[in-house]
Amino acid sequence: MHVEESTLFELAETVWTSVLGLNLARAEAPPANGSTRHMIGCVVITGAWEGAVTIECPESMAKKAAGIMFGTEPEAASDDEVRDALGELANMIGGNVKALLPSPSQLSLPTVAEGKEFKLTVPGTHEVRHVDCDCDGESCRIGLAAKQGMPD
Amino acid sequence: MKILVVDDSKAMRMIVMRTLRQAGYEGHTITEASNGAEALDAIKSTTPDVVLSDWNMPEMNGLQLLQELKKQGSAIKFGFVTSEGSAEMRQQATENGALFLVSKPFTVEAFQTALDGVIS
Numbered sequence: 455m456h457v458e459e460s461t462l463f464e465l466a467e468t469v470w471t472s473v474l475g476l477n478l479a480r481a482e483a484p485p486a487n488g489s490t491r492h493m494i495g496c497v498v499i500t501g502a503w504e505g506a507v508t509i510e511c512p513e514s515m516a517k518k519a520a521g522i523m524f525g526t527e528p529e530a531a532s533d534d535e536v537r538d539a540l541g542e543l544a545n546m547i548g549g550n551v552k553a554l555l556p557s558p559s560q561l562s563l564p565t566v567a568e569g570k571e572f573k574l575t576v577p578g579t580h581e582v583r584h585v586d587c588d589c590d591g592e593s594c595r596i597g598l599a600a601k602q603g604m605p606d
Numbered sequence: 607m608k609i610l611v612v613d614d615s616k617a618m619r620m621i622v623m624r625t626l627r628q629a630g631y632e633g634h635t636i637t638e639a640s641n642g643a644e645a646l647d648a649i650k651s652t653t654p655d656v657v658l659s660d661w662n663m664p665e666m667n668g669l670q671l672l673q674e675l676k677k678q679g680s681a682i683k684f685g686f687v688t689s690e691g692s693a694e695m696r697q698q699a700t701e702n703g704a705l706f707l708v709s710k711p712f713t714v715e716a717f718q719t720a721l722d723g724v725i726s
Contacts, residue, residue: 469711472711524616524620525624535616538615546689549690550709552690561662561689561690563614563662
């Protein structure tokens with residue numbers, strides 16, 4: 455395993471800065487997945503290394519990202535645009551994570567889940583790294599899950 | 607020039623088109639496609655000079671699109687804009703005739719470096 459928490463954060467920070475023009479900082483607390491709507495973007499890696507990369511954030515943060523990416527006000531972004539934006543953020547971080555892991559491997563198309571008080575599991579994997587981040591007072595979590603037996 | 611932007615993410619197509627403008631490539635006709643199969647249809651109907659394509663897409667991915675274009679004898683200038691920029695994929699892109707591979711997330715400068723001489 456060559457992807458440490460600090461690496462996950464640096465990759466996410468680069469995506470946030472380059473794509474969204476927003477600062478991302480390390481945070482102590484995970485996003486509160488309670489009564490407010492949450493979203494998770496996920497890409498799966500298969501091949502020489504198998505696992506998944508996820509971004510979990512409140513819907514408001516995903517809307518903000520969609521607004522920036524589509525050039526609209528956050529509340530004007532459609533549900534599809536919000537899912538597209540979060541999926542693409544997961545895809546960019548996942549693609550860069552994949553480049554650090556054993557190859558050859560393939561990256562899936564992004565999947566996005568949304569709702570309240572839910573948990574996303576990629577069967578056969580377990581979380582090996584996560585980093586909690588803060589963007590303008592809202593928290594998000596970047597996670598890395600690995601299939602059993604993968605180098606850790 | 608006519609430029610075709612191919613990506614299954616509409617958000618990313620918008621960012622690519624915005625970055626083209628920021629990089630100084632204004633005044634060109636830009637069209638969009640959301641996967642390789644759509645791109646093949648768009649290429650037939652709009653005959654673009656340059657294709658900027660994502661790699662990982664449903665229906666037909668970017669590499670399959672490039673290989674199909676080469677099989678057809680197309681001389682369209684082709685480059686990848688993708689989240690996957692490993693040395694292995696860059697080599698695969700080059701071996702199949704891509705002129706460049708810009709990895710996501712990208713900067714305006716990365717576009718200028720890749721597209722200098724490709725887009726006049």
